[in-house]
Amino acid sequence: MHTRITHILAILLAALSLSCDSYLDLRPENGTVRQEFWQTKEDVQAAVVGIYSAMLNTPPSENDLTLAEYIFMYGELRGGMVAPGAFTSNDQSDIITTNILPSNSITTWSQFYRIINYCNTVIDLAPGVLEIDPTIESSELNNYISEALAIRAYLYFTLARSFKDVPLKLDATLSDGDNFQLPATPQDQIFAQVLTDLNEAERLSVEDYGNVPENKGRITKYAINAMQADVHLWMENYQEAIVAADKVINSGQFELIDASPQWFNIVFAQGNSTESIFELQYTPENRNPFYQIFLQQPQYLAAPPVLEEVFGVDFDDPENKDVRGERASLVPGTNEIYKFTGLNENQRKALQESDTHWFVYRYADVLLMKAEALNELGNGEEAIAIIENLRETREAIDQTQEFVTPEDQDNIRLYILAERAREFAFEGKRWFDVLRNARKNNYENLDILLGVALRSAPASQQQSILAKLRDPNSHYLPINTFELFTNKALTQNPFYN
Structure with missing residues (x-):
């Protein structure tokens, strides 16, 4: 082997x-x-x-970016949890502020x-x-x-x-x-x-390649099942999403790791843990791009309210912390995004060791996708049980707990969305999570997306941004000008005409 x-x-x-x-x-x-x-x-x-x-x-x-960088930008820059850093480009900043043109290089x-x-x-x-x-x-x-x-x-x-x-x-x-x-x-x-x-x-x-790096770094049956669950959620095929998620859950191949001082190192710094389903495998010989964009020349920071509003802060007991927040997702005070550069709770990796993986699917994702599908089918009790089990495992603090009844589908939906923000901060999922929930039932929940935009938009731009986002076509990126020039069969997204 x-x-x-x-x-x-x-x-x-x-x-x-x-x-x-x-x-x-x-x-x-x-x-x-x-x-x-x-x-x-x-x-x-x-x-x-x-x-x-x-x-x-x-x-x-070619002068291009890695796939992980694009997925990060597409999934995070409009999600309300990312702010510009000292080295943010104009194109990156324009997406954060919903000022997107077809000439934007990120498109x-x-x-x-x-x-x-x-x-x-x-x-x-x-x-x-x-x-x-x-x-x-x-x-x-x-x-x-x-x-x-x-x-x-x-x-x-x-x-x-x-x-x-x-x-x-x-x-x-x-x-x-x-x-x-x-x-x-x-x-x-x-x-x-x-x-x-x-x-x-x-x-x-393949279910098993015979070794951990390949089981986590190559496509397996379970990575495919996780993708199926994700696609079914977007198509509002909720029973099918549960079937796909259960294939992963019932396999016995994955489990959550209890919160501890070693949790961050095991799940993120080392990677390929029992929580991992599919990760892009960076190595010290083939390093990730994150050290530069989050640390050396930071293009992105965590938005200032994230620590308190997403993870919660216990002002009476500073040691009471959600394991996913401080010195896991971000660094308090500086708002540095830490998830992809940290070694443990106390120190970062060195540049030559910047091998943290890009996390495409983790076990918690499958659990929360199942919870989302259960709630949409009216099984709020089981959905809440999944949320609370994850929160207990992560030592989520009381300040972020929500008391909802099994019949309160709308607030359970918001609770799951909030839990996904805590669990997958800066993993390229936030905007997609917000958009998926907003567009349910023919945009019955547009206020979810507008609320995210309001919380993160500069006061002087709030009304302009809200006006844009009321058009569902604005929720998608424009076709790049170069693509329109080279492919005459394409037609621009009408919002950008």
């Missing part, structure tokens, strides 16, 4: 050292993909490792479509290797295709939550002659395709 892991890491390092991988190019030269690659089992394995590599890193030949989706094309290439071309290389077994091939399908699904899911309607391309770009003029597909159709991909990925999936 150790030899296999070493082999995979060697392939990964080789992929990272190349300035241009022919099998990973978005627009490769005609014939290159089929004729010079896709001949052996090792080629398939290298291509799949290349997908994970692309999720971790920026393209060597580029090229990194997503680049990785989607890598996934499409594996899905399209890997099956042909079965006829060429007798050493690859069909079950092994299926596992690789499962990973590609699930990652493609997750990327499209993120795009549809961020931009609403986006181009849907399900075949690989293999030739310069391929069609790049693709119209946007409606969000509901994107979600439906995502579920189709995830269901097929589950059928072909």
Whole structure:
């Protein structure tokens, strides 16, 4: 097993050292993909490792950001918990203040479509290797295709939550002659395709790779189930969301870790704990981008009210703390975002040790998704039990406890949303959580989103921001000007015309 892991890491390092991988190019030269690659089992394995590599890193030949940075920005900058830092760019600040233009560089989706094309290439071309290389077994091939399908699904899911309607391309770009003029597909159709991909990925999936790093750093059946639960919540398929969540919960593979001085180090600084379902695996050799953007040249801070309003402060007993708050999510006083740079409650990692992972799905996420679905189906009692169990495990303080009855669906919904803010602070989920809840039942709960905007907006801009956010199209990012220029089949989100 150790030899296999070493082999995979060697392939990964080789992929990272190349300035241009022919099998990973978005627009490769005609014939290159089929004729010079896709001949052996090792080629398939290298291509799949290349997908994970692309999720971790920026393209060597382009000035772009990592996938984790985009997901952080899309999921946090409009969520009311992030404030500008000393090194915030104008484009970043404009998104925080809901002053977004199509020229904003953060609205580029090229990194997503680049990785989607890598996934499409594996899905399209890997099956042909079965006829060429007798050493690859069909079950092994299926596992690789499962990973590609699930990652493609997750990327499209993120795009549809961020931009609403986006181009849907399900075949690989293999030739310069391929069609790049693709119209946007409606969000509901994107979600439906995502579920189709995830269901097929589950059928072909792996439950156990035989070691912890791969079980947490590669797509497993349980990562797919977590994604399914998430998508079903967005589609308001609440019974289906519970079924998917229960597959994770009933597996016996995951558990919450009790609060202790070691909790932060185990769950975040080390990663790959029993709470982990899927994490992007940074290492000291392949460090994360967070040390710079949160510490060295901070682009983002925790918004000043977060510590008191989200995690609560016990002024009578300063030692009474939610384990997720002070020196876990943020540093009091400076409002430094700490989750991705800390080693423990008392010290940060050194730059050369900045290997904290990006947390795509954790066990608490699945529990709270189930609670959300239960509440929407009228089972408030069980939903509250899940919330209170999580709060007890995290030593949440009394100041943030809410006393709701099982019949009070609206306030249970808000309680779950507040608990998700505590649990997933700065993990790229806040805006998506707010938007998902606001849009339920044809935007019956728009006040949830408007309330978040009011709490974080400068007083001079509150009325302007509220006016914008009453238009549901404003809840999604604009199509970038460059994309409109290069793809004439696209039509701009009407809010930005």
